Amino acid sequence: MARQVIHHEYDAVIVGAGGAGLMAALEASKRCRVAVVSKLYPTRSHTGTAQGGIGAALGNLEPDSWEWHMFDTVKGGDYLPDQDAVEVMCREAIDVVYSLEHMGLPFNRTPEGKIDQRRFGGHTMELGKAPVRRACYAADRTGHMILQTLYQQCIKQGVAFFDEFHLTDVLVSGGRCAGVVALCLATGELHCFRAKAVLLATGGFGRMFKVTSNAHTLTGDGCSIVFRRGVPLEDMEFFQFHPTGIYKLGILVTEGARGEGGVLLNGKGERFMERYAPTMKDLAPRDMISRAIYREVQEGRGVDGKDYVHLDLTKLDPDVVERKLPDITDFVRTYLGVDPVKELVPVQPTAHYAMGGIPTNTNAQVVADAKNSVLTGLYAAGECACVSVHGGNRLGTNSLVDIVVFGRRGGRHIAESVGKMELPPLPSDALSRSHEEIGRLTSNLGGESAAAIRTELQQVMMDRVSVYREETGLKEALATISTLRSRYRKVEVEDRSLSYNTELQEALELGYLLDLAWATTVGALARTESRGAHSREDFPKRDDANWLKHSLAFATDGNIKLDYKPVSITRFQPKERIY
Ligand SMILES: Cc1cc2nc3c(=O)[nH]c(=O)nc-3n(C[C@H](O)[C@H](O)[C@H](O)COP(=O)(O)OP(=O)(O)OC[C@H]3O[C@@H](n4cnc5c(N)ncnc54)[C@H](O)[C@@H]3O)c2cc1C
Numbered sequence: 001m002a003r004q005v006i007h008h009e010y011d012a013v014i015v016g017a018g019g020a021g022l023m024a025a026l027e028a029s030k031r032c033r034v035a036v037v038s039k040l041y042p043t044r045s046h047t048g049t050a051q052g053g054i055g056a057a058l059g060n061l062e063p064d065s066w067e068w069h070m071f072d073t074v075k076g077g078d079y080l081p082d083q084d085a086v087e088v089m090c091r092e093a094i095d096v097v098y099s100l101e102h103m104g105l106p107f108n109r110t111p112e113g114k115i116d117q118r119r120f121g122g123h124t125m126e127l128g129k130a131p132v133r134r135a136c137y138a139a140d141r142t143g144h145m146i147l148q149t150l151y152q153q154c155i156k157q158g159v160a161f162f163d164e165f166h167l168t169d170v171l172v173s174g175g176r177c178a179g180v181v182a183l184c185l186a187t188g189e190l191h192c193f194r195a196k197a198v199l200l201a202t203g204g205f206g207r208m209f210k211v212t213s214n215a216h217t218l219t220g221d222g223c224s225i226v227f228r229r230g231v232p233l234e235d236m237e238f239f240q241f242h243p244t245g246i247y248k249l250g251i252l253v254t255e256g257a258r259g260e261g262g263v264l265l266n267g268k269g270e271r272f273m274e275r276y277a278p279t280m281k282d283l284a285p286r287d288m289i290s291r292a293i294y295r296e297v298q299e300g301r302g303v304d305g306k307d308y309v310h311l312d313l314t315k316l317d318p319d320v321v322e323r324k325l326p327d328i329t330d331f332v333r334t335y336l337g338v339d340p341v342k343e344l345v346p347v348q349p350t351a352h353y354a355m356g357g358i359p360t361n362t363n364a365q366v367v368a369d370a371k372n373s374v375l376t377g378l379y380a381a382g383e384c385a386c387v388s389v390h391g392g393n394r395l396g397t398n399s400l401v402d403i404v405v406f407g408r409r410g411g412r413h414i415a416e417s418v419g420k421m422e423l424p425p426l427p428s429d430a431l432s433r434s435h436e437e438i439g440r441l442t443s444n445l446g447g448e449s450a451a452a453i454r455t456e457l458q459q460v461m462m463d464r465v466s467v468y469r470e471e472t473g474l475k476e477a478l479a480t481i482s483t484l485r486s487r488y489r490k491v492e493v494e495d496r497s498l499s500y501n502t503e504l505q506e507a508l509e510l511g512y513l514l515d516l517a518w519a520t521t522v523g524a525l526a527r528t529e530s531r532g533a534h535s536r537e538d539f540p541k542r543d544d545a546n547w548l549k550h551s552l553a554f555a556t557d558g559n560i561k562l563d564y565k566p567v568s569i570t571r572f573q574p575k576e577r578i579y
Helices: 019-028 066-076 083-103 142-156 221-228 286-298 318-324 326-336 398-418 432-443 450-464 471-488 502-526
Strands: 005-015 034-038 117-125 130-136 160-163 165-173 176-184 190-200 239-246 263-265 309-312 345-354 365-367 374-380 549-556 559-566
Touching: 005 019, 005 176, 005 398, 019 034, 019 142, 019 190, 019 398, 034 165, 034 190, 066 083, 066 117, 083 142, 083 398, 117 286, 142 398, 165 190, 165 221, 165 374, 165 432, 165 502, 176 432, 190 398, 221 374, 221 502, 221 549, 239 286, 239 326, 286 309, 286 345, 318 326, 326 345, 374 398, 432 502, 450 471, 450 502, 471 502, 502 549, 502 559
Parallel strands: 005 034, 005 190, 034 160, 176 374, 190 374
Antiparallel strands: 117 130, 165 176, 176 190, 239 345, 263 309, 309 345, 365 374, 549 559
């Protein structure tokens, strides 16, 4: 069965229809012809699961300022964030939240009708004095509301949607991006999109770990595809574990639950966070709380000697829990048979968020080397990108800000740039990589299935490259990943049909996960310090003299070469991180 090829031309193609992609599409479509290519129906994107809130210093309930938000973000990220980018994000967060409100986003309200705000980990007033109410929210469905709001605006604006189209390649010719290739899942056709600008907004890759809050679709496709095309990946060793995943399942219980007053208890019923973070306690940043849970468990204070602790919401007003946290209450009742209003909820850290990704500048343009040289025509925004506003550890509510702020900036930059440009010529072999990759997977005979390799990958990443890391374990993980990569070359997709071949799609996704796990582990082995979410038992201290720098992983001839670039420090000099 030959795969048909269909050609399209647009000013801009946005890949991904989460918050970042839709915001970029909305902005760009004000001035040019835009297509959105998404492997999911847009409102199924992972942004729709974001629960707790979007941070912006509106100061609706108590004094707040974008400078405090900036300080918290820089400190939360263990001084690795680029401060010029953080400043842009925290300043523009305010305007972007109001513009979402004006588009119709149904935020929770204060009695006077202002946008309500709640507390979240690491967000403080007056540079660390006390927790502050900064997270704007729509119950525990904030991301869902962002997605619905932006999607309807895009429809109104006439954006062309190619839903259930899986990106297979990003085309680069004459040193600039010329378009993308995508597989139509319904028909098996390959579609070639020639475009003046391409913005990748393909989301994260938590699926490389066994226990994760991430949807099955979060396999880092965009990151891996451009990595194969020679674009480096930045700060891949920083992967966040969220402290409160539902035990064994990894499904997230939002930090908003602690923002509303929930507390963590160890097996002895103690509020252990008081010992690790005397001021912020249960609202310390996620990296610290995840490590604290691991320590409690290691020292025998897990619940019933097992590897979990309890989240206690029983002291809260049941009405607040039902009203402000309805979805997570429902999850806990459904998946655990536990009623969080009356009983303790078993939780453990769950792989949650990729701080690293495709390096960009503050206009979301991809920068392809340590000198920040722009790769013309290629943009990235949202979780797949690394601008870098989160550095070593992201604060809760800052991803939703990141995706809408930098999605909007990318969309605007595209709108301003493409008018002056001609459509770039397509490379002569535009379709060859996609044909070759799909052809190999569907013609291998007698190979194993993708599922077995994926399970082993997720296990080794969970065991060796998670909250705590050390040299021997990382080397073991690298050896396993290398074996799994060779086994992957022989994977056989038995289903040869063209329509909705999910076996083929999963095999492609496994290839991406293997690349990203490899880059993560290589970066983690090289970084001989502990900073943010990257915690080396053999190098427990932060080492600013040698490691206050971003890593860049390049794929070269079957190997990974690391390079480094400086951190932008404008207002806040690195200090010890005490909460
Ligand atoms: C359970 C959960 C709760 C969260 N809660 C919060 C919160 O309260 N506050 C906060 O700030 N952050 C939160 N986060 C993080 C935040 O939601 C995400 O980081 C953010 O929404 C990512 O948005 P995005 O637009 O970059 O990508 P996503 O929303 O993940 O969208 C990715 C898009 O890329 C498309 N795509 C991927 N691969 C391909 C391909 N090969 N071809 C075509 N399309 C492709 C998908 O179809 C999808 O449309 C949460 C995350 C999770 C998992």
